[in-house]
């Protein structure tokens with residue numbers, strides 16, 4: 001094995017090194033687990049399908065010579081040793097759980113790209129000074145269990161282990177019990193794991209790169225997010241005998257809130273988003289005035305002051321609407337992520353990698369949450385975006401071009417290799 005860094009650096013300057021076909025095949029093999037008829041994937045966190053996908057990842061990593069460990073929240077770490085075992089690992093990864101109508105690439109790309117980097121380094125017989133680790137983070141999507149980014153959140157000490165293990169899904173099944181059931185309640189303590197650097201490759205999940213005909217998004221940071229559950233309560237009553245002026249119609253109040261969320265997000269451009277994604281009304285009968293509405297509110301912005309102002313304006317709209325329609329309300333925060341800017345040396349490493357490979361690249365901001373947000377609190381962190389077709393994600397038709405995925409993986413290889421040899425520290 002070559003212990004001199006320079007020739008290796010030289011080799012990395014040569015051009016593309018990862019195998020496009022192998023990366024694509026791994027993604028397609030993984031996508032078979034939970035494949036939907038519309039070409040997507042339904043693989044919710046901690047289900048039997050998630051276990052099968054985890055088992056496949058572990059198998060591939062062991063084949064690639066990695067040592068695999070699992071922590072108490074089910075995060076999987078596949079380590080490729082470095083020349084100096086005392087150095088903190090340079091890490092990469094993402095998630096392999098999906099939305100109920102998810103695609104083949106969201107999250108899975110980051111994990112398979114990390115594995116492809118390990119396989120490529122093995123093929124080239126290249127070692128690194130620091131160990132490399134590819135990680136699968138538990139329940140990034142937050143679809144079955146809230147909050148999202150659960151595994152990386154516990155790892156980063158943002159969520160307590162026991163309170164997270166106690167979270168339940170819609171059926172009342174807990175994270176802890178489901179981890180035990182699928183065999184991924186590991187023995188490792190999730191916190192206190194040093195991070196030399198962390199890079200995450202991901203499909204953009206938006207339309208900007210495709211629109212700009214650009215292969216690599218050099219991610220500057222992530223929008224802050226504030227999520228809420230809102231319950232508006234009025235009185236259900238007969239749709240005929242109850243005069244309009246005596247109604248306490250929760251849905252009419254909710255409609256005003258939905259409009260306010262949209263208006264507030266438009267008013268705080270650029271980099272503002274506001275969405276009501278779930279709305280349940282009770283009792284849901286054609287001749288009954290809705291007595292209760294439960295809805296979710298998702299607000300995002302790149303600047304903390306704007307985000308705080310958006311929350312205040314939406315809250316005011318809820319109070320106004322409730323007063324106007326005689327409703328009571330309960331607004332409960334369910335997630336809170338401040339805006340984040342990635343470490344300059346990691347952002348530069350991604351940009352340099354793209355430049356070395358002659359790939360068209362641009363600075364970009366992530367509107368979605370990613371595990372990288374939590375990792376950024378533990379060590380220098382960066383992200384690489386590649387285009388996805390039509391900017392569509394969290395959808396069964398989610399798609400990406402094999403060449404773009406391979407290009408992003410080649411950038412990841414360079415970023416990881418550089419950080420693990422020189423230290424992006």
Ligand SMILES: [Zn+2]
Nearest residue numbers: 095106107140
């Ligand atoms: Zn994702």
